[in-house]
Amino acid sequence: MVKKIYIFLFVLTLVFSNCFKEKPSQYDGVLTLIIYSEFEGKIIPFVPVTLETNDYNISTVAGITDSSGMVIFNDLPWAYYQVSGKSTIIAPSPHDSTKMDTFSVNGSEFISIDEDNLKIDTLNLIVSGAEPGLKINELYIGGAPCHSYWYDQYFELYNSSEDTVYLDGIVICRMGKMLANITYIFQFPGEPLTGKEYPVPPDSFVVLAIDAYDHTEYCSESIDLSNADWEFRNSMDYGDFDNPDVPNIENIEVGHHLDFLPSLGSDVILIADGSDVDYLDGMDIESVIDCVEYSSKPEHIKEIESELDRGFAGVGKEKYSGQSLERIAPGFDTNNSTLDFEIIPHPTPGYQHE
Ligand SMILES: [Ca+2]
Ligand SMILES: [Ca+2]
Ligand SMILES: [Ca+2]
Ligand SMILES: [Ca+2]
Structure with missing residues (x-):
């Protein structure tokens, strides 16, 4: 609960610190993205996450979620981003719930940005091989x-x-x-x-x-x-x-x-x-x-x-x-x-x- 309150306060601070800014018209470090990594509704910590965009000629931004499954990207240019993550997780085996299995998981989604300078999103990981088709x-x-x-x-x-x-x-x-x-x-x-x-x-x-x-x-x-x-x-x-x-x-x-x-x-x-x-x-x-x-x-x-x-x-x-x-x-x-x-x-x- 304490952690949630801190995150809430942090978010509030960001919202208020940004609320008088104009939407930028060009490459400008104004956007903050907070990404949570989840698998089947549970937070997964320490997932390497990358952000890519085609909107500007900028290189991929990389980060890793912390022990609470959260990563913050500050000072990003205003752009449409694709967030991707890839990791292995250890979860109860579907064959024998008393044992643990290791699974490769990945996830990818587009972040839709709007007037806000702060965007919070969840990257839902799936077991590898479940891509569209x-x-x-x-x-x-x-x-x-x-x-x-x-x-x-x-x-x-x-x-x-x-x-x-x-x-x-x-x-x-x-x-x-x-x-x-x-x-x-x-x-x-x-x-x-x-x-x-x-x-x-x-x-x-x-x-x-x-x-x-x-x-x-x-x-x-x-x-x-x-x-x-x-x-x-x-x-x-x-x-x-x-x-x-x-x-x-x-x-x-x-x-x-x-x-x-x-x-x-x-x-x-x-x-x-x-x-x-x-x-x-x-x-x-x-x-x-x-x-x-x-x-x-x-x-x-x-x-x-x-x-x-x-x-x-x-x-x-x-x-x-x-x-x-x-x-x-x-x-x-x-x-x-x-x-x-x-x-x-x-x-x-x-x-x-x-
Ligand atoms: Ca399938
Ligand atoms: Ca049918
Ligand atoms: Ca036939
Ligand atoms: Ca038949």
């Missing part, structure tokens, strides 16, 4: 509210980056224990990494149905997936439905005869760039684009590496309830599905819940 945005896997009807499962992808991304050659997998163990592996057509046949523009959704038909014909409270963007297909599974108007994500695992069948209760779903197709030795972590673990049970023991997902989504979700799992905002990803996802009452194929 193609995300698994929704997993509708728990079954429709009809007796044992789960054939209407689908995933939804979302492009949270500012660039068009391409689905060409991307693989989508169910994972067993850790990255060493892939249990299902399907692939989009096209050339991995270089192909540009299947674009996903920024801020758009892609629906991947297990079977792209109108499921309301069999369960009135289910959904019509006949217009899905893609459908999973195993040509070795002769009973697997194939909508001729919906392109297929094909099984590529030799000797595998089943459709893509996500578990209703707990599973790990992963998308990777397709550069690693030697699936017998597991999945190369460098090739992973996004990965989500879910489980309806709170006592669930995590399956996947914590670099990919520190938590798991879906605690309390009930089977055959028509509930779905969706990110709290489109593409919102901190690589902790406990925080990133919520249970929604109805599936939202191709759009975000309210």
Whole structure:
């Protein structure tokens, strides 16, 4: 509390000492920035922080947050700044909460300045690898509210980056224990990494149905997936439905005869760039684009590496309830599905819940 009062007084002093100044019209040392470094709502001390701007020809300004997670930059030119930080943190292991794990974290945001000469902002750090891009945005896997009807499962992808991304050659997998163990592996057509046949523009959704038909014909409270963007297909599974108007994500695992069948209760779903197709030795972590673990049970023991997902989504979700799992905002990803996802009452194929 004492510390908070000191900071408050310090801030007041700055505000009053600056309040009669005019907004400067050129390069001038008038701006003070106070940055706090946080990870999952907790203050993280001793994080190296840099400020960069394109507004003037000035070099990067560097600092480090103190033991209270705060760094002050004084006498800055009036400009728009990008604040960035990178560090490693030690936090309880998602695999065993009695042990500690080390994580690489980073964060980057733009500081919006206005008339004030003092700006206070928080740099929210995320586990490395959770930068914008193609995300698994929704997993509708728990079954429709009809007796044992789960054939209407689908995933939804979302492009949270500012660039068009391409689905060409991307693989989508169910994972067993850790990255060493892939249990299902399907692939989009096209050339991995270089192909540009299947674009996903920024801020758009892609629906991947297990079977792209109108499921309301069999369960009135289910959904019509006949217009899905893609459908999973195993040509070795002769009973697997194939909508001729919906392109297929094909099984590529030799000797595998089943459709893509996500578990209703707990599973790990992963998308990777397709550069690693030697699936017998597991999945190369460098090739992973996004990965989500879910489980309806709170006592669930995590399956996947914590670099990919520190938590798991879906605690309390009930089977055959028509509930779905969706990110709290489109593409919102901190690589902790406990925080990133919520249970929604109805599936939202191709759009975000309210
Ligand atoms: Ca299918
Ligand atoms: Ca098809
Ligand atoms: Ca992620
Ligand atoms: Ca959705």
